[in-house]
Amino acid sequence: QEIIYKNEVTSTQEEAHEAARKGAAEGTIIVADRQLKGKGRLGRKWESPPGSGLWFSLILRPPIPPQEAPQLTLLTAVAVTEAVTEATGLQPQIKWPNDILLNGKKVAGILTEMQSDPDRIQAVIVGIGININQMEFPEELSDIATSLKQESEGTTYSRADFIAILLSRYEYWYHHYLKHGFLDVKKRWEALTFTIGKKIKATTVTKTLIGTAVGITDDGVLLLKKEDGEIEHIYSADISL
Template sequence: MESTRNKLIKLLAANQDHYISGQLLSERLNISRNAIWKHMKELEKDGYVVEGKSKKGYRITGFPDKLSENTIQWGLNTRWAGKTIIHKETTPSTQIIAHQAASDGAKHGTVIIADQQTKGRGRMEREWHSAKNKGIWLSIILRPAILPYLAPQLTLLTATVMADVLYKHAFTQSSIKWPNDILINNKKAVGILTEMHAEQDQIQYIVIGIGMNVNQQIDELPEGLQTIATSLQIETNKNWSIKELIQDILLTFEDAYDTFIEKGFSEVKRKWENYGFRMGEYISIKTLREQWGGTFSGIAEDGALIVKTSGGETKKLYSGEIEWFRDGENDVKQTGSETNKCK
């Protein structure tokens, strides 16, 4: 059930250009006018500037910079994504909170957001540096009616969502490095972590974690990452509104997810391959048993990387060590172990 605070925010958002009376708010929300006044005070604590005039009512005239459940939901035009938001100033990891909330029955589309993560992590338990108020650190709880083996498709879908959001904001040089890193000018700006709780034939819930570097300066990135990671600020030399980016991500994600559920994986596959880093190029691969190479020709429905060898054989790769950057193509040679499996 939608909270009274969310209903109040929607009413105020629909009447930004004029006052809405306390009596009308009271009738619409079925609470006392004194309760309305208390809610307004809570909005002011979040940083909103609330103007109240006798015989006229209330309106919002100023908006806060900081994140909160209220500030994110103000102007968020989604149907289900982010209708419930859990915001933390500091937390070890939004994934931890998301798993607990999902176990406690949190609804599909619940979003957990933090200003800072002290133990942010990516795939294979790698650390993700999550500085306070410098990026987007969020997790989304999903309860899809799909079979567990299709869960990797949601990782690929999320990657296309993030690439679309970046493209929309003029980052035309963004690409997806299989399976879930988003690069800007060949440097990592976004990481995605998908974790699942399921039975053999049924998904209980999926948690998708997104980490996005937004307003870091180059010297604010850990020294070991400065040559291989980037942020929106580094690429454009301007600060970005984290709140507006979060709203854009949630709206874009909701549309893409609903299309996926209705029409299947084909559009995700097409879009992913359009953004795919090194698509159509030769890549070198090392697995536990062999070292080989071939042309990166696409992704399979189960999220595997498809490689065509020089001998004409088509292979699927689920995990391995891929040399994405070769000498002469970038200032740094990066070799990373990749896997598309959900945890």
Template structure:
């Protein structure tokens, strides 16, 4: 959102109970009366209800709940994350567009968000069902000052962000299934896809994609995932406003990301294990050609899964398919 439009909404919101004249707005913003009128029309397109009366001026009646670059930006309390937001009504994949933008030089903290993805994707090129207006489909472009081998920690960091926000926002405690799934009652509500472009000792960029099921009901879920997936609405029995949740995710992400960059992984590890799915239970690990069983101990200082084999050896797992008994 332009800084002018941001200031315009701020002036209107401070004077909700009364009209504010076009002349005063013009003086405060240092733009013409006709420019004020054009900005008002743009805000109306975004769903702001604004009343204009001759000789009185303008006043804001209601704020939109729809998602757009403007509505996300307004009131967003961040220093760098989301200063550039690219919104699409419908898109093949926010992840794909984020890669294109990153290769074209998009700045650290750029966000790509859409109402609908027609070809949303999860890990291992799996499809992600991304129905219009039913969830949060968002990718974040990061240019972190970390070594490439540490990039998987950003998946675990993002999982703690989503778990914290869901916990605080909906008062329902989710669990994190290593490394990238957010579960409620053992069913998947959200997934994270982290992709990186790097040189040997330098990260060029990281794209962190998030797919979060919010307002689907049972009939919205495809048959093949009906028993494995869920949404915030299914779990709580109520519909949720997505805009404040998106802003809370962005603000929480910036705060936790900066703490991680400044202080390392220790607090992320503790937070992750607070939400860890089936910690201290037996699991089966398929990694490469190796299949074995063990006890899930948590995550290591570098983010790897820690499991104790039946012979008492503690193994680190960096990739693979995990299943529990």
């Protein structure tokens, strides 16, 4: 496994995509101190100032069909959540599909992208951003974002120690997943989420749905039970309570 460290990049996702296209091995990691254009889900930007956060992308080459790739997003959320607890003693909650929250504010985000042929994955690029030591955020984020430091009375955490803990949780879950399948990952994800069982509002590109989140499918799709009892499959949406 190779870890490539850069001072400044546009986005570690872009660097990892390029490395993967050039044949980089599974497990290759690109980590940067600063991203000029950090990417979030749904075309959003991800604030990535130098010094305070952990911004990296991991290259995987899983022997699974492309439609199962969303399972890796949930697996990543489990690994990140467990790493936060191991490093800090704090207990984050997962918001479907992949936001990691502490006290209702986002401390980490995950962006999973794929290079694939119709029936075969070439590479999955898992981008992980964790707010570690920020003490303040830009105005528009201050109500919705937090850091490990903010949530633990100003304790500073080592980014190197944190990534080591995270990679060891990741390795555990990834190997377990490849060997035994998605079921245990799904159970663990369900235990760490607060989305399931709640009445939620799901805003998709085309519509807004209200109902109770009743579970996820084996592909990681969210199941929403509407007032009329009908079940909707949610593939991509913003969730609010």
